[in-house]
Amino acid sequence: MELNARLPSGPIEQRWDRCRFEMKLVAPANRRKYTILVVGTGLAGASASASLGELGYNVRTFCFQDSPRRAHSIAAQGGINAAKNYQNDGDSVFRLFYDTLKGGDFRARESNVYRLAQISLNIIDQCVAQGVPFAREYGGTLANRSFGGALVSRTFYARGQTGQQLLLGAYQAMMRQVAAGRVTLFPRTEMLDLIVVDGRARGIVTRNLVTGEITAHLGDAVVLASGGYGNVFYLATYAKGSNCTAIWRSYKRGAGFANPCFTQIHPTCIPVTGDYQSKLTLMSESLRNDGRIWVPKKPGDKRPPNEIPEEERDYYLERMYPSYGNLAPRDIASRAAKRVCDEGRGVGETGLGVYLDFSDAIRRLGRKVIEERYGNLFEMYQRITGEDPYTVPMRIYPATHYTMGGLWVDYHLMSTIPGLFVAGEANFSDHGANRLGASALMQGLADGYFIIPYTVGDYLAGTKLDKVSEDHPACREAIDNVRCITKRLLSIKGKRTVDSFHRELGRILWEYCGMSRNATGLKTALARIPELREEFWRNVNVLGTNEEFNQCLEKAGRVADFLELAELMCLDALERNESCGGHFREEYQTPDGEALRDDANYAHVAVWEYQGEGRRPLRHTEPLTFEYVLPTVRSYK
Amino acid sequence: MRIVLYIWRQPHRDAPGRMVRYEVAKVNPDMSFLEMLDVLNEELMNRGEDPVAFDHDCREGICGSCGFMINGVAHGPLPGTTVCQLHMRHFRDGDVLYLEPWRARAFPVIKDLVVDRSAFDRIIAAGGYISVNTGSAPDGNAILIPKEIAERAMDAAACIGCGACVAACPNASASLFVGAKIAHLGLLPQGQPERYRRALNMVAQMTQEGFGSCTNIGACEAVCPKNIKLEVIARMNRDFLVASWRARREARVEGFG
Ligand SMILES: Cc1cc2nc3c(=O)[nH]c(=O)nc-3n(C[C@H](O)[C@H](O)[C@H](O)COP(=O)(O)OP(=O)(O)OC[C@H]3O[C@@H](n4cnc5c(N)ncnc54)[C@H](O)[C@@H]3O)c2cc1C
Ligand code: FES
Numbered sequence: 026m027e028l029n030a031r032l033p034s035g036p037i038e039q040r041w042d043r044c045r046f047e048m049k050l051v052a053p054a055n056r057r058k059y060t061i062l063v064v065g066t067g068l069a070g071a072s073a074s075a076s077l078g079e080l081g082y083n084v085r086t087f088c089f090q091d092s093p094r095r096a097h098s099i100a101a102q103g104g105i106n107a108a109k110n111y112q113n114d115g116d117s118v119f120r121l122f123y124d125t126l127k128g129g130d131f132r133a134r135e136s137n138v139y140r141l142a143q144i145s146l147n148i149i150d151q152c153v154a155q156g157v158p159f160a161r162e163y164g165g166t167l168a169n170r171s172f173g174g175a176l177v178s179r180t181f182y183a184r185g186q187t188g189q190q191l192l193l194g195a196y197q198a199m200m201r202q203v204a205a206g207r208v209t210l211f212p213r214t215e216m217l218d219l220i221v222v223d224g225r226a227r228g229i230v231t232r233n234l235v236t237g238e239i240t241a242h243l244g245d246a247v248v249l250a251s252g253g254y255g256n257v258f259y260l261a262t263y264a265k266g267s268n269c270t271a272i273w274r275s276y277k278r279g280a281g282f283a284n285p286c287f288t289q290i291h292p293t294c295i296p297v298t299g300d301y302q303s304k305l306t307l308m309s310e311s312l313r314n315d316g317r318i319w320v321p322k323k324p325g326d327k328r329p330p331n332e333i334p335e336e337e338r339d340y341y342l343e344r345m346y347p348s349y350g351n352l353a354p355r356d357i358a359s360r361a362a363k364r365v366c367d368e369g370r371g372v373g374e375t376g377l378g379v380y381l382d383f384s385d386a387i388r389r390l391g392r393k394v395i396e397e398r399y400g401n402l403f404e405m406y407q408r409i410t411g412e413d414p415y416t417v418p419m420r421i422y423p424a425t426h427y428t429m430g431g432l433w434v435d436y437h438l439m440s441t442i443p444g445l446f447v448a449g450e451a452n453f454s455d456h457g458a459n460r461l462g463a464s465a466l467m468q469g470l471a472d473g474y475f476i477i478p479y480t481v482g483d484y485l486a487g488t489k490l491d492k493v494s495e496d497h498p499a500c501r502e503a504i505d506n507v508r509c510i511t512k513r514l515l516s517i518k519g520k521r522t523v524d525s526f527h528r529e530l531g532r533i534l535w536e537y538c539g540m541s542r543n544a545t546g547l548k549t550a551l552a553r554i555p556e557l558r559e560e561f562w563r564n565v566n567v568l569g570t571n572e573e574f575n576q577c578l579e580k581a582g583r584v585a586d587f588l589e590l591a592e593l594m595c596l597d598a599l600e601r602n603e604s605c606g607g608h609f610r611e612e613y614q615t616p617d618g619e620a621l622r623d624d625a626n627y628a629h630v631a632v633w634e635y636q637g638e639g640r641r642p643l644r645h646t647e648p649l650t651f652e653y654v655l656p657t658v659r660s661y662k
Numbered sequence: 663m664r665i666v667l668y669i670w671r672q673p674h675r676d677a678p679g680r681m682v683r684y685e686v687a688k689v690n691p692d693m694s695f696l697e698m699l700d701v702l703n704e705e706l707m708n709r710g711e712d713p714v715a716f717d718h719d720c721r722e723g724i725c726g727s728c729g730f731m732i733n734g735v736a737h738g739p740l741p742g743t744t745v746c747q748l749h750m751r752h753f754r755d756g757d758v759l760y761l762e763p764w765r766a767r768a769f770p771v772i773k774d775l776v777v778d779r780s781a782f783d784r785i786i787a788a789g790g791y792i793s794v795n796t797g798s799a800p801d802g803n804a805i806l807i808p809k810e811i812a813e814r815a816m817d818a819a820a821c822i823g824c825g826a827c828v829a830a831c832p833n834a835s836a837s838l839f840v841g842a843k844i845a846h847l848g849l850l851p852q853g854q855p856e857r858y859r860r861a862l863n864m865v866a867q868m869t870q871e872g873f874g875s876c877t878n879i880g881a882c883e884a885v886c887p888k889n890i891k892l893e894v895i896a897r898m899n900r901d902f903l904v905a906s907w908r909a910r911r912e913a914r915v916e917g918f919g
Binding site: 075204566 | 673674690692693694696697700701704707708710711712713715717718719720721722723724725726727743747749751772773776778779780782783786787788790791792793794795796797798799800801802803805806807808809812813815816819820822823846847850852853
């Protein structure tokens with residue numbers, strides 16, 4: 026597998042400009058002759074579809090929900106970063122670049138991250154012009170808030186519904202192209218395989234989720250914007266339908282998978298309460314602007330929070346990280362929470378929780394201000410837990426939230442399969458080993474609005490593509506493959522439900538490949554996952570037929586893929602003998618428990634190449650070099 | 663807690679449906695309504711029976727996927743709450759609940775509690791946007807927007823497109839949904855150039871999809887999980903009237919020309 030990242034050279038500020046200048050262009054009149062397939066309608070997919078449509082390409086866009094507007098991006102709460110420096114607090118493109126690179130623990134490419142910071146400026150402008158109702162000051166200017174891992178205020182937001190508003194902006198722009206006849210939508214349609222002809226991505230195989238019809242869609246390029254794979258843990262903050270199928274099946278067709286073990290555990294989620302629980306709910310990181318995190322100093326202190334006097338509380342983040350305090354980055358805040366709970370100081374019935382307390386802020390700013398800032402989040406908390414966070418501190422605990430790993434892409438966002446582009450959370454590109462808050466929305470829209478439209482054009486202009494028809498052997502083989510998987514799933518008729526396998530897989534991963542990992546645990550997981558997978562293919566119970574609306578079958582296919590991906594995650598975690606960002610290997614830590622990076626041996630991207638069923642995948646590396654920000658110990662003290 | 667459910671079962675669009683009785687014996691009050699249905703479905707599957715189909719995704723009350731009638735009320739008894747955010751602590755041991763899909767001519771049933779809401783997407787495609795190509799935007803602070811206006815636009819923009827308003831309306835009107843988008847975009851300076859065209863086109867599409875008209879009953883507002891206010895419908899009607907008047911005038915002018 027060749028990993029040519031196609032990184033431009035020259036001064037970092039000019040690289041993206043230069044790259045764009047050197048790109049080949051498709052003549053406007055020729056664009057409609059090209060068909061581009063976009064899988065996903067989240068921020069990345071919807072913005073890419075809209076922009077490609079505006080340019081005049083013939084776009085076909087797919088999602089599994091009943092409407093493109095329901096993609097998982099809709100649930101993002103807190104905000105989107107941009108280096109506008111509207112607050113005059115010292116922000117700049119370089120600072121956003123620096124914060125993101127450092128926040129990612131120096132495991133991302135400088136060129137990519139710099140471009141992301143540059144483009145952040147255009148994103149806000151574009152969204153405002155589309156009518157995104159961002160929060161404003163009384164003077165009418167855009168408002169900002171702070172997020173973890175930054176000392177400047179650069180996060181733009183629309184109440185606690187930023188993702189919703191940004192997605193509706195992109196969705197509406199895309200629907201305008203639907204009306205113009207340039208984008209054709211395929212909702213309730215799931216991609217189940219990639220069609221590769223002569224080494225190039227030329228199409229996808231889909232299943233119509235209402236009728237079960239299996240279809241091959243052919244085109245000149247494929248853009249995957251199918252989101253992250255955090256639901257591999259079963260309990261996560263993702264929408265229930267989020268899955269890895271599109272990227273996993275593309276991996277099995279030859280796309281390299283980068284850094285699968287880099288997953289993010291978010292520090293502020295509502296703790297688990299029972300076995301029936303189907304998902305975990307995030308409480309936006311923005312709450313850490315005004316909420317203070319604490320646990321009792323004494324282990325096993327079961328008094329209600331209001332009865333624990335000030336001097337018997339441990340505001341551990343403020344104590345351990347005085348300069349960032351409650352705004353320490355996510356990986357660090359999550360591990361600190363785990364540590365105090367492991368010490369027996371956790372709160373709530375299960376002992377797996379810490380307090381997020383607003384009483385100081387309410388005293389200082391008044392209830393009304395807090396209501397204005399976080400009203401809907403407080404409401405959501407109360408709805409779920411039955412407790413009033415205005416009077417009783419919230420209880421929170423870390424949960425799986427984001428995947429930094431994903432399909433490997435070069436600077437053009439093209440995977441190792443020519444013609445297969447990957448955008449948004451589905452790729453691995455910009456966040457290294459840990460993502461900073463409010464940066465995923467930024468990356469999704471940067472990819473979709475401002476990168477994919479150029480790089481796909483460059484690919485099409487520079488490539489001669491023969492016509493492919495549906496009876497091409499590669500096409501028929503992919504359709505057969507999908508039919509075969511479906512048939513197999515339906516014929517097992519075993520005893521266990523799909524969810525029961527998924528839950529068990531989640532427990533294994535959370536235990537051994539979650540917030541902290543060690544070699545022994547990872548080896549245990551590597552033994553248990555194949556066993557579970559073997560049982561799945563022998564004993565899963567998938568009811569009904571293919572030719573109907575069958576949610577059980579949909580889920581089964583997704584869980585089958587998670588059962589394979591989980592193994593690759595553990596393998597990747599085991600091979601990376603260092604701690605960095607969200608990947609914390611217990612063997613590699615400083616005396617005071619901080620992550621110990623090993624730049625001499627692991628300053629690289631790990632890229633896995635599929636070798637066929639039952640065979641160990643190959644691990645390749647793309648070295649990371651740093652010219653502008655030299656890797657240092659990442660200190661937030 | 664023990665809950666008795668009568669659920670609408672319909673295998674596919676063209677098949678007849680009927681209410682079927684189920685019982686969930688061990689309901690934990692901290693469960694969400696959908697988690698209770700998950701438990702029911704696990705039991706059904708373990709017995710080899712077809713699980714109940716329902717749409718859901720985020721389970722956080724924001725994607726608008728979920729929704730059905732509980733005892734005749736869209737999204738159930740708790741105001742301002744989608745079924746995925748409705749918890750069982752709001753029900754009592756032994757409660758009998760009737761679950762039915764959204765019923766409207768424009769929302770055909772796909773299976774059980776799942777309906778086809780693609781009409782909403784077509785209404786948005788008819789004009790629910792601001793026409794600005796990627797790359798052609800001025801600086802974000804170039805046009806100042808008073809905070810109150812931004813807040814009011816946000817109130818309307820909070821619509822999640824779930825369809826509860828249509829299900830609750832005796833006329834199956836989509837006016838609250840359409841009005842919310844017209845208000846969101848029409849309140850903002852960026853939305854002015856297309857304001858009247860937008861109203862005309864979206865309302866025309868709504869009618870074409872087979873939604874009924876608004877007779878000011880207000881059932882939609884009562885069930886809206888995002889508390890969208892009836893005033894958005896008044897705004898839609900105003901914009902639509904102005905737009906129709908202008909369209910007639912233009913037609914006349916053209917007629918003479
Ligand atoms: C609760 C929550 C809050 C968050 N808050 C923030 C925040 O405040 N700021 C921030 O920056 N980030 C936040 N994030 C992260 C951010 O929301 C996501 O990373 C981002 O929205 C991902 O966008 P995407 O376009 O890559 O994918 P998604 O939005 O996940 O969209 C995936 C799309 O792919 C489609 N799809 C997937 N598989 C298939 C298939 N096989 N066939 C067909 N279609 C398929 C889906 O239908 C969907 O349309 C949050 C995440 C969560 C979970
Ligand atoms: S599942 Fe998303 S709103 Fe209920």
